[in-house]
Amino acid sequence: MTVDRRESLRTFGAFVAGAAAPGQPTSSGGPQTGLLAPVLELVNATEFESMARLVLPPARYQTISGGHRRSFDKMTFRQRLMVYAMDLDLTTELFGYEMFAPIIVGPVANQGDLHADGELGTARGAAAAKAIMVATSESSHPIDQIVSASGEPVWSQVYAASGRAGDDAARAVAAGCKALCVTIGVSPDGAPIATNWDAVQQLTLAVNVPVVVKGIMSVGDARTALERGADGLVVSNHGGVVGGHSALPVDVLPAVADAVNGQVPILVDGSFRRGTDVLKGLALGATAVMVARPPMWGLAAYGAEGVQTVVEILQTELARNMAMSGRPTISMIDRELVRFDKW
Amino acid sequence: MGKAEHAWRRGFSRRQAIAGLGSFLAASPLLHAQRDPWPLGSHRRFMGFDEIRDVFDFEPLFRANVPLSTYDYSAHGTESEFTLYRNRDAFDWVQLVGGGGVAPAAVDTSTELFGHAMPSPIMLAPTSRQRDLHPDGELGMYRAATTTATTMIVSNASSFPYTRIAEEADGPLWYQRYATRELDPNREALDAGQEAGAQTIVVTIDQQATLYERDLHVRHLGGRPREVTRRTRPNPPNPYRVGAGRLWYEWKLFDDLKPMCQVPMLAKGILTGEGAKKCLEHGVDGIIVSNHGGRSLDYGPSTLEVLEEVVDAVGDQIPVIIDSGFRRGTDVLKALALGADAVCLGRASRWGLGAFGEPGAQKVIEMINAELRQAMASVGAATLADINRTMVKTNFP
Numbered sequence: 001m002t003v004d005r006r007e008s009l010r011t012f013g014a015f016v017a018g019a020a021a022p023g024q025p026t027s028s029g030g031p032q033t034g035l036l037a038p039v040l041e042l043v044n045a046t047e048f049e050s051m052a053r054l055v056l057p058p059a060r061y062q063t064i065s066g067g068h069r070r071s072f073d074k075m076t077f078r079q080r081l082m083v084y085a086m087d088l089d090l091t092t093e094l095f096g097y098e099m100f101a102p103i104i105v106g107p108v109a110n111q112g113d114l115h116a117d118g119e120l121g122t123a124r125g126a127a128a129a130k131a132i133m134v135a136t137s138e139s140s141h142p143i144d145q146i147v148s149a150s151g152e153p154v155w156s157q158v159y160a161a162s163g164r165a166g167d168d169a170a171r172a173v174a175a176g177c178k179a180l181c182v183t184i185g186v187s188p189d190g191a192p193i194a195t196n197w198d199a200v201q202q203l204t205l206a207v208n209v210p211v212v213v214k215g216i217m218s219v220g221d222a223r224t225a226l227e228r229g230a231d232g233l234v235v236s237n238h239g240g241v242v243g244g245h246s247a248l249p250v251d252v253l254p255a256v257a258d259a260v261n262g263q264v265p266i267l268v269d270g271s272f273r274r275g276t277d278v279l280k281g282l283a284l285g286a287t288a289v290m291v292a293r294p295p296m297w298g299l300a301a302y303g304a305e306g307v308q309t310v311v312e313i314l315q316t317e318l319a320r321n322m323a324m325s326g327r328p329t330i331s332m333i334d335r336e337l338v339r340f341d342k343w
Numbered sequence: 344m345g346k347a348e349h350a351w352r353r354g355f356s357r358r359q360a361i362a363g364l365g366s367f368l369a370a371s372p373l374l375h376a377q378r379d380p381w382p383l384g385s386h387r388r389f390m391g392f393d394e395i396r397d398v399f400d401f402e403p404l405f406r407a408n409v410p411l412s413t414y415d416y417s418a419h420g421t422e423s424e425f426t427l428y429r430n431r432d433a434f435d436w437v438q439l440v441g442g443g444g445v446a447p448a449a450v451d452t453s454t455e456l457f458g459h460a461m462p463s464p465i466m467l468a469p470t471s472r473q474r475d476l477h478p479d480g481e482l483g484m485y486r487a488a489t490t491t492a493t494t495m496i497v498s499n500a501s502s503f504p505y506t507r508i509a510e511e512a513d514g515p516l517w518y519q520r521y522a523t524r525e526l527d528p529n530r531e532a533l534d535a536g537q538e539a540g541a542q543t544i545v546v547t548i549d550q551q552a553t554l555y556e557r558d559l560h561v562r563h564l565g566g567r568p569r570e571v572t573r574r575t576r577p578n579p580p581n582p583y584r585v586g587a588g589r590l591w592y593e594w595k596l597f598d599d600l601k602p603m604c605q606v607p608m609l610a611k612g613i614l615t616g617e618g619a620k621k622c623l624e625h626g627v628d629g630i631i632v633s634n635h636g637g638r639s640l641d642y643g644p645s646t647l648e649v650l651e652e653v654v655d656a657v658g659d660q661i662p663v664i665i666d667s668g669f670r671r672g673t674d675v676l677k678a679l680a681l682g683a684d685a686v687c688l689g690r691a692s693r694w695g696l697g698a699f700g701e702p703g704a705q706k707v708i709e710m711i712n713a714e715l716r717q718a719m720a721s722v723g724a725a726t727l728a729d730i731n732r733t734m735v736k737t738n739f740p
Contacts, residue, residue, distance in 0.1 A: 043558045044422070073425065074740075076644045081548055081618045085590040088581045101583070274423060276642045312584070317422070319583035323552035323590055324640040339644070341740035 039302045044317075045310050046273050048297035052114075056300050060113050064296045067271035068240060071248045074341045075280050080326025088323055090315065092330040094265055094287055095179055095210045095231070097153055100130035101315040102330060103278060105307065106269050106290035107157035107181060107214075112140025114300040121299050123150035125307025129315065134181050134290070137168040138188060144175035153178040157214070159188045160199045166206055173207050180207050181234065184225075185215040185242065192242045195221070197228050204229035212267065217252055219259040226263060232287075233260065234267040239292060250281055254335070257285025275317020282330065283337040392699055397714075398670045398691050398707055404698035405476070413475045417693055419557040420637030426645065427637025430668030433645035437677045438736040442723035450716040451726050456662055456685060457607045457629070459494075459515060459542055463712050464727060465675060467495040468636075468666045468687035469519035469545065469611075474502030476697035482511045483701035484692065489514030491708045496545055496687065499532075509539040519545040519611065524591050526599055533603045544604050545631065546597070549612030549639035551589045557638060597625035609664070612639065614649050616656030623660060630657065632665040636689050647678060648739040654682030672714020679727065680735040 035054050042048060053061050090101040105126045112118035118140035126133040127150040134155040135146045147154045156172030158165040160182050169180050182203050184195040195215075204211045212232035213225040222233055235249040235256050249270035257266055268281045269290035281289045291314060298306025327333045389407065390400055406414050420427025452463045467488055474480030480502040488495040489512035496517040497505050505518055518536035522529050533544055580587030601608060607628035613619050614634060622630055632646045632653050633639075646667040654663050665678045666687035675686045688711065695707030719725070722734045 043561045047562075072642075075642070076429075077640060077642050078615055079640050079643060080615075081551075081612065082592045082594045082596070082621070084593045085551065086580075086587060088583060088585060088590065090583060276422065280642075316584045319581070319585045320552045321640065323585060328590075343740050 036301055039298075039305055039309050042309065042313075044274070045291075045294040045297075045313050048294060048301060048306065048310055051301035051306075052297035054301070056114065061300075063241075064108070064114070064293050064300070066240075067273060067293065068248055069271055069273065069277075071250050072271070072274075072277050072280060075338050076341070077276070077279075077321075077325050077337055078339050079324060079337075083326035083328060083332075085323035085326075085328035087328065088319055089329045090319055090322070092287065094132075097132075097178065099132065099288065101318065102282060102286075102288035103131055103311060103314050103318065104155075104267065104288050104290045105131055105133040105295045105311065106292035107134040107136040107183075108292050108296050109136045109138035110140055111296070111299060114296055115303050117299075117303050119146045120149040121304040122295065122307050123147075123154065125295070125299065125304035126311060127151040128304065128308040129311035131311045131315075132178075132288075135172075135177070137162065137165070137172075142175075143168075143172045143177065147176045155179040155181050155212075157181040157183060158203070159186070160184045160196060160203065161187045161193055165199065165203060169203055169207050173209055177209065179210045179212060179232075181212050181214050182230075183214045183238070184221075185217075186238050190238075190241055195224075197224055200225070200230075201228040204231075212265075214267075216256060217247070217249065219252075219255050222256045222259050226260065230264060232265045232267065234269065234290065235286070236269045236290070239270070250277075250284065253281065253284045253286060260285075272314075275314055275319070275321045278314060278318045279321050279325065279327075279333065280338055282333045283335055285335070392702065392706070395706065395710075398694065398710055401691075401694035401698045401703060401707060404703075405694040409476055409697050413697075415560040416472075416475070416557075417470075417690065417697075419559040420641065421553050421639065422558055422641040424559070424637060424641070426634050426639075426641050426643045429645040430634065430637055430647070431670075433647035433668065433739070434671075434674050434677060436737060436739050437647065437681070438738075439673060439676065439680075439718065439722055439734060440736055441734050442721065444723045445720045445725045447716045447720040449725055450719045452712065452715060452719070454685070454727050456494075456664075457543060461494060461515075461685075462492045463715070464679060464683075464685040465493065465708065465711055465715065466517075466664070466685055466687045467493060467692050467708075468689035469496040469498035469517075469547075470689050470693055471498045471500035472502050473693070473696060476693055477700045479696075479700050481508045484696050484704050485512050485514065485516070487696075487701045487704035487708065488512075490705050491712070493708050494542070497541075499547075505536050505541075506539045509541075515542055517541055517543045517545055517609075519547060521547055521589070522592075522596055522600065529600060530603050533600070537605055541606060543607045543609055543629065544600070545609045545611050546600060547611045547635075548592060548596075549633065549635050551592050552585055553639055553641075594621050594625050597622075597627055601626045613653055614643060614646070616652040619653045619656040619663075623657060627661065629662045629664065631687065632663060632667075632683070633687075634667050636667050647681065650678060650681045650683060670711075672711050672716070673718045675711065675715050676718040676722070676724075676730065677735055679730045680732060681737075682732075 036051050091098050092102050115121050120141050123146050132153045134157050136157045154177050156177040158168045187193050210231035212234055213230040214234035214236050216222050216233045216235050235253050249268050253268050265287035267288050268286040272289050272291050278289045294310045295307045298310035454461050454464050473484055485508050494515040496519050498519050499521045518541035609629040610622050610627045611631035612633050613630045632650055634643050646665050662684040664685045665683040669686050670691050678686050691707050692704055695703035724730045
């Protein structure tokens, strides 16, 4: 028998085409979890975004992808060298609780779409990384289950514009939530709306836990929130989904911090992806930084372990850069650390 | 089932199998891709040694020559690599102005540092593990430095011991050291270095917490991703998983090292006037303005934009040297005009060594020196003393 070239090529080609190579998806459609890198091989938080893309339907991925980093690229550090950092310490107090690190997992609705474990996975992951989590009123799981899944404080987020905000808040506090986060400037379905400050004030009076008002993007809003009884502020543009703000939260943070002048703690969110970003937020006056998209990338791709790993990476990057910049404790982080580009 | 499988079922001879494999290989598109479509000699895929026009031309040759893991180690910067790129951006923020009236041949670049005459203010920065780049490693680099009378700073993490390198040639050597917390190992290393003729001791003080956090390097590792076992790192020195090897750094270190140095002691990694003043307080004899080639604190400034601040802080008291991103003679001239006394080449020298070994390193040094002479002629500076602040316009952000 002779084996000619054409035949050997064809049979070899058929063999290759029919081979089930390891790591390749064998069925079409559905989450391509076989393509995911092992979670501990990912080296930074931004790498989780492409992992989330592999497992989510494009439309759902769209809602938790992206970010605007231009403001962070306009800030450089002026480091202080040779500062003893063996006692590196990121703990900081917020509403009487000592946080392991000033990084909080921010509110994201309907996490059941991202991973079967939904908010329960986020709660377990955040707790494993010793981080506070904010659960939304639009959660895929009941608030009492989320609170029991976490060993760390859970906050509850409600919309000031929602008719059931009072009931949601009461249920959350009863379930053991340690603070209430009242979102202003946006309706539950994501439309921009004017703030009903009376509703905000009613909520601050209705619960016996600290109330932080989220969605502050101006000094005026910050002052009004304080007058209406806010115990804390979150400088936030709701992840940019609402629109209408050309500035990023970290841009308005210094002015808000100056106006508030230490009366209440200020939190900030908006495209924080790196330990260096968090360090800039703290230097510009924030007590803690909320991250929302990055832990959701982790949740979508890896469940609780993804959330934990993302938060731990951010904590480690923050700690490392605090040591590098000569600010080994939170109280040593000052505004002199950050220099703004002139152009 | 096809004919081939039936043939296998019926049993096959060795000859048949070899014929099948051979015919497959002969038809392989992989083999076809290797075939040269042009007559030999009518083209080159890589630049030859004589075709290289500037130092950037060495980079792709270096990349092609070394294992990917070595390239990744050498090329990348910390985290987002913001500072790595800003180092190069900074040269676009400085314009050379003025001049003419001097012939390049008439330019004299000679200078003096710590009492040692130097034909040029261009030096070799300390970079680690040069045998990874070329089998000659630091020995080849040192021979190239000696040929060009260039001062070479030998890294603490060199592939050959300092004493072995010092035997290889007779050019000027400096010795760079990462201090240990225990003082005795420092004393032993510094004694050995000085005995072998080190003209100065360079103490690197950046990278206090950032050692191996070059994301792209860690991610590739030559195409073999490694588990980044942050959580399982043994005996974490702090609950935040930060390597503690250098967290103990304090200015007092220089007070401890000073008595061990019979030669000038330099601090490498200064980026602020405040840091420079601290150096003066602690007996430091010279400063190297450096962000470790973008491998220390990310989102730190470029070295060029903070150079004047450091120079102003120390005045004429001690020399100020600079590195991080220097690839051209004009880059060097810009730093000299902003007050630097000398400039160190890190990656540029590694590209040369990695691409062609000793002759490559030598060519890098010679090219940048020639470019410097050309640039000095263009702005009308016949000597280093003629270079001044009016020869540059800056627009740093």
